[in-house]
Amino acid sequence: MDGDQAHWLGENDFNLFRSSVPISEQEIWLSFYQLHKDKIQVQKQNVAIEKLKIIIQATFKLSNQKGFTLMSLRDLSRETNMSMGSLYTYIGSKGQLAEMIHQFLPHIFNLCIPDLSNSIKSARERLQRFIRGHVFITECLHDWFFFAFMETKHLSRANKKLAMKNELNSEQWLEKIISDGERLNEFASVDRFLMGLSIKSLLQNWYVKRTTYRQGKVTCEQYIQFIEQMINKMIEKR
Amino acid sequence: MDGDQAHWLGENDFNLFRSSVPISEQEIWLSFYQLHKDKIQVQKQNVAIEKLKIIIQATFKLSNQKGFTLMSLRDLSRETNMSMGSLYTYIGSKGQLAEMIHQFLPHIFNLCIPDLSNSIKSARERLQRFIRGHVFITECLHDWFFFAFMETKHLSRANKKLAMKNELNSEQWLEKIISDGERLNEFASVDRFLMGLSIKSLLQNWYVKRTTYRQGKVTCEQYIQFIEQMINKMIEKR
DNA sequence: GTCTATATCTGGATAGAC
DNA sequence: GTCTATCCAGATATAGAC
Missing domain, CATH: 1.10.357.10 (Tetracycline Repressor, domain 2)
Structure with missing residues (x-):
């Protein structure tokens, strides 16, 4: 993933920026988890982070294809290989899923x-x-x-x-x-x-x-x- | 034709442009009707144009508020003061309504x-x-x-x-x-x-x-x- | 041409077994 | 923590009376 990007990065600035800022893959998902910890029913941190990552990435993929509104939670369930019930232990509601993503942005922006x-x-x-x-x-x-x-x-x-x-x-x-x-x-x-x-x-x-x-x-x-x-x-x- | 266009490049441009191009209120809705004539069940042209105008404007208003996907045809029916049945004699389907609008754009752009x-x-x-x-x-x-x-x-x-x-x-x-x-x-x-x-x-x-x-x-x-x-x-x- | 009533389906959400 | 089964609201679309 990282190597993929390297060839179109050209100059070194970008890499310097990247290494000076807390946005490695791991750090992103950890931050995201921490920001929303209280809303998530699942207790084990490792499990939660891993699943959240899958859910959010699937959300990006599907919304990109048909838009968030047209993405049903059944679509999301299929894409993530999780059941509806399981999804709901992470997201609370479909609306909240969107808000969790939105709220993360100013958070990480200010960090960086x-x-x-x-x-x-x-x-x-x-x-x-x-x-x-x-x-x-x-x-x-x-x-x-x-x-x-x-x-x-x-x-x-x-x-x-x-x-x-x-x-x-x-x-x-x-x-x-x-x-x-x-x-x-x-x-x-x-x-x-x-x-x-x-x-x-x-x-x-x-x-x-x-x-x-x-x-x-x-x-x-x-x-x-x-x-x-x-x-x-x-x-x-x- | 070429000389005609030139005017809207000088002073008072916008008004000149507007008057040199077929986009008065009336002309727009007439063009729109003509483009989609075949898909519309209602026969009387006057009626059809008037209603189409109401429908499309309401669609703009509601999509602006909540987005097209979240706008239900019941919302549209309420906003236009038309029944669901009546709506369907104009639009064919919700999807087609969106397409009718999209298709109009290159049409009018090329005219202007x-x-x-x-x-x-x-x-x-x-x-x-x-x-x-x-x-x-x-x-x-x-x-x-x-x-x-x-x-x-x-x-x-x-x-x-x-x-x-x-x-x-x-x-x-x-x-x-x-x-x-x-x-x-x-x-x-x-x-x-x-x-x-x-x-x-x-x-x-x-x-x-x-x-x-x-x-x-x-x-x-x-x-x-x-x-x-x-x-x-x-x-x-x- | 327009209305009301209704068929049919889909999507969000939850309860309760495992 | 995850799954299956199910509830129910609300949406699209149509049939048939007027």
Whole structure:
């Protein structure tokens, strides 16, 4: 699995990022288990983690094929080789299954991309870090982000608000860097709102259209460099 | 014909575009009816058009709230004030309802944006036209494009292929303009593949995130100018 | 052309044996 | 901890009266 990825990674940055952040296969599933421990009836940790992994991966696969709503729990039961009854000792309900996945994202995101707002670095460097970090993390956790992007519908109202808040956060955070850069005279003047949303859109595109980029044999390093170039041309002073 | 199109490139573009293209309210529903005439049991044209309009608009509203899959035909029956039986004289099946909407899009798109590949205009102008045309048309037919974007899952395999083909077409078309511009020495050299996909992503963003842009009080003219600026900075020669 | 009533099926969820 | 059997709500779709 890991070796598979290596050939399209190109530069070393990605590997460096990966090794500096708690997102090995094992760590992901452990974190996931810990986050939802209380909701799971099964007591043995080893068993629980192993089964959760199977369930979530099957969920990704099936939702990818027909969408979460059209995936029945009978489909899931077939795909995981578990009975309905057994499934329910892990997931509580179908809705909760979706929420468990959604909730994991801000959790792991914050673990991996530490708070940059207090950094003393230049605006340009903070922007660059955010972009690289975003592409890298969505590369590692592609299935999770893709699911979350496609299946926003299945959240309870509380979690929908949370998701929106996270969305807004990254947009406002981008806007802030841009206005900082402008204020510090590092960047040329641009429309912060449009610039922030456009960057966001380009970042999302990397995981939403992943198959297309794969077919075009684009590495994530190439993608980063391309959008950085695009952004720099907008904000650079002449 | 060619001269006609030119107008909506100058000032007051959007209104000019709108009046030069067959997408008034009336024309849309008439086209829609004509496209699907054979599948509809109701004979009287006036009745059929009026009801179809009600049905489709309700479908947009409800899918927007809960997604097409979660929208039951009972919901639709309630929203349209029509009985289940009556609905079925118009739609054939729930699946077909989705397909009718999807099929309409390439139909109307081709009516509004005529083939530009044979144009003798410069690559720069062709690119500009495509961008403006795309933003304008998705502005006029927002609900349709938004629905199609969100609800790709419900297509039959045949129509899924058709949708993919349309997707690919606009990407390849963009790539072609870019390489033409490069060949004709109008543009600087860029990665055509990445440039094409990025432009596409920015164009889609206009209708996918419409509410956000509305909240930020961004007009479509402002949006066009922003992304044109972004694109020009990438392709302009220094 | 539109309605009501109904047939039929599928999916989420649970109880209780093992 | 896992399985089988089953319940029941809600969905699509149709038949036949008006």
